[in-house]
Amino acid sequence: MTSTATRPRGARARAAIAAKTLRTDRWWFAPLITVVGLSAWIIYATVRVFMHKWYWVGEFHYLTPFYSPCVTDRCVEGSAHVGTYLPGWWIIPDAAFTLPFLLLFRLTCYYYRKAYYRSFWLSPPACAVPDGHQAYGGETRFPLLGQNLHRYFFYAAAIISIINTYDAVYAFHSPKGFGFGLGNLVLIGNVVMLWAYTISCHSCRHIIGGRLKHFSKHPVRYKAWTFVSWLNVRHMQLAWITLGTLALTDFYVMAVAAGWFNDLRFIN
Template identity: 80%
Template sequence: MTTTATKPGGERRRAAITAKTLRTDRWWLPSLITVVGLGAWVTYATVRVFMHDYYWVDEHSYLTPFYSPCVTERCVPDSAHFGRFLPDWWIIPEAALTLPLLLAFRFTCYYYRKAYYRSFWLSPPACAVPDGHKTYSGETRFPLVFQNAHRYAFYAAFIISIVNTWDAVLAFKTPTGFGFGLGNIILLGNVIMLWAYTLSCHSCRHIIGGRLKHFSKHPVRYRFWTIVSRLNARHMQLAWITLGTLALTDFYIMALSANWFDDLRFIN
């Protein structure tokens, strides 16, 4: 319902709209999908991380990324590529060194900020829909001020991507020599997608070319900047794809470790 008023002199004022939004489409659907999708993934990942089992396939040297690098005393010796130096307390995950850093990278990611700000915090839930909060301070106060640490979390994610790549390479070495199976394809696919997502980060784009005043004087950096810029345009899609590849990789390795079925082998 709208009403209009007239100023002294006959000039019409803006209509006083009582409805919170005039949008008639299903503006709430993307936020709902985000809540369901992220909620399901976080639930699955949390259960798997604290399951403390079914993360290593000794026959094919497969290690799930959820447990990489495996550094607690509870780890199977062959799965601990960087040593076992943390106690085996239940509350400590096997990948205690990397999980907090990966969470920091994802949590402060520019796309994920938009996703959970809109879906979980309703700030705002959609374009042309009012904010669910009475006040707005942006990312200038605790705890959101820590979102500015995203640029530093990128370096950690970059190193962790190298570790995941190393795991994928080691998976070609089996107790009987070189081997290649479906698990290797899944691990490689996951690593490729993780690199694409990591390099598509806005911080990475800024590090490569954000401070250059003259691209013509830095042709190599400009070339890399254009590649990262193309990836950056797909940052949202890559963020969701990597959630899928991580879950798929972990589930496949868990299934093999639990002897639900055997790996499809092509060589050895």
């Protein structure tokens, strides 16, 4: 390396550039959209979680994923499938056993980390744009050390996806017998997207095939690893799609439960 003081004769000095970045495109647009999108979803989800109403349609057994499983003694009749174990205080979410793990799974997700690091923390906001902080410590300090627990939150998210699958299947069995309506399609579509996002996680990909040295000796796991790898490339899109399907599913169940419109029924 050659310092400025010992620069070879005839070599030009580095140009003095006052601007923070020479990028002339709208590099700030993507972080801005991320802030708006995530903020809107967080506000909506927070309001819905603490509304404590319009989450169960007893006529068709529709239960919004924001309240699954319902475990407080405030849960309306029929909505608590695994029992009520917590008091119905306002500050306690009705799905208190699952919501914290879902939040932690998403917070520690590799894509979401990139999204909120770049948008909310400006660390950095875009390529070739300076970091918004004077120093960079990576994920070596609390609370960012908790990001390393992502693989364990994946297991919890997989269990919660199983619970949501049960809710979607259970909704086909209404008090009148087998039934099928638009709400069933909404619930099933949400579950499919949730599974796609969950298993496209980098941790799932590593669990399936990350430690294998010879794929030829494990053809089944290789096939699974190939499929998960295909989904993994789409992890960012699935992360946003599932935010949309979760909000849509919750809003649909809320609207039917509140009587804003009736569920479109195809069978029974």
